[in-house]
Amino acid sequence: MARRFEDAEEGDELPTRELFIAKDQVRAYARAANQWAPRFTDDEGARREGLPGMITPGNMSMGLLTTLIEAWAGPGVLRRLGTTFRGLVLPGRTIRLCGTVTQKDERTRTVELDVWLESDEGERLVIGTATVALA
Amino acid sequence: MPLEIDPAILGQEFDHTRYGPVTAEELIAFARALGETRPEYTEPGPSLVGHPTFCVRYKGDRFYPESIPKTINVRTGFDAGKDIQLGVPVRPGDTIDVRSTLHEVYEKTGRTGSMYFVVIRFTMTNQRGEMVAVVDNRFMHR
């Protein structure tokens, strides 16, 4: 069930989700997303590309941010999601998914969100905005 | 070295690839890999739809057009970000047509040095001609 437009206010913070990204989960995503490549599946293979170890695909970070959005807004309401991958998201660590409501559009009954993925040290590794159509 | 782009190559379709039919297993595996538990994403049946970001699975057979400046080393690069406009969800049995265009090329400097950014747009429609997604992919190359 989608969140009602009247129940969202500019400035509202989405409940932060903290989760541990396991390497096996990254491998499962890489396989399911047709991104099976050393940089996403194998530490040694990733190092040969100059990386510190295997990394989380940016697409996976987008998917995780979508789960944050849908946990707050309900399923099927995402209309647009734009992201910038600013830093490597290394698996085997805890990350936080965060978001805030920045604008409401009365005419379209949509809200704009800032969303971001940060490391456990607070570095914003993925930033983005989303447009969500509320009920 | 400064980038020279022929404006005529921007917006030209350089690839058209078709995928499918999409299977329920593919949709479910993708959603579960994201930790999803919602039944509409993870349980087989008439209500099953693809996770909103399932569309990132698709790309053209040719990633870049022949006309991309040779200054850019297309063999090495990193995903710098995406902008996705979402249409109808993907369902089991769908075929997905992906049309690729070169949207933008520019240069900037960042933490890892001087980089070229190439934006490839994938426009995705299903067998009914409905818009599934428009995905602008930004790739960075040294």
Add this chain to the structure above:
Amino acid sequence: MILDLHLHSELSDDSRAPVEAYLKLLQRKRAERPLDGIVLTEHRQFDPGRDYRALEDRYGFLVLTAAEVETDYGHVLVYGVNEDILARFDFRNVRLPAQELIGEVARLGGIALPCHPGRPTVGLCAHYETKPPLHGVVAVEAINGGSRKGEDERVEELIRRYGYQAYGGSDSHLVSFVGICATEFEAEIRSIEDLVRELKGGRYRPVDFRPRRLAA
């Protein structure tokens, strides 16, 4: 008077923040981030035609415009951009000559200040390891809202060694982070001319409004 001297609107290629949304947030967060205005520093561009007076009137904040350009010594913020400066330098060039930029911008009525100097590759600290220091640098960005661990600390040594003034900016590319770092001026500022004068004068300091766990 407190201004965020470094942030990007949706005009910058990697930002997604409408200017109006920035001002609405500052209105809501007055208690935590008591800013009087912002200075938009778009990447590699400057449009003299941009006019934010209607937003200034509606929300009660000063909105000025500047630019963030890319040089052979890293990124630099250019305040007081005018037609002469735009004729002299192509802001789309990612290899502008920093020494020439700093000198000429000052001569032509503006001021060019290195930003995020502690950042790898695009910060002054990295370039000073292998190249002679620049002449005419008045101030550097001592705190930047996008800094990673250790980057702002590196700047402290730079400031001590060369006697630079210090300023602060959020480097925000999202609405939510406007004003988390800023600069407090002793004098009132009402125009870009006032800002350039005060930046040259040195009566300001960086201020940090980040939540404690994020502050360097």
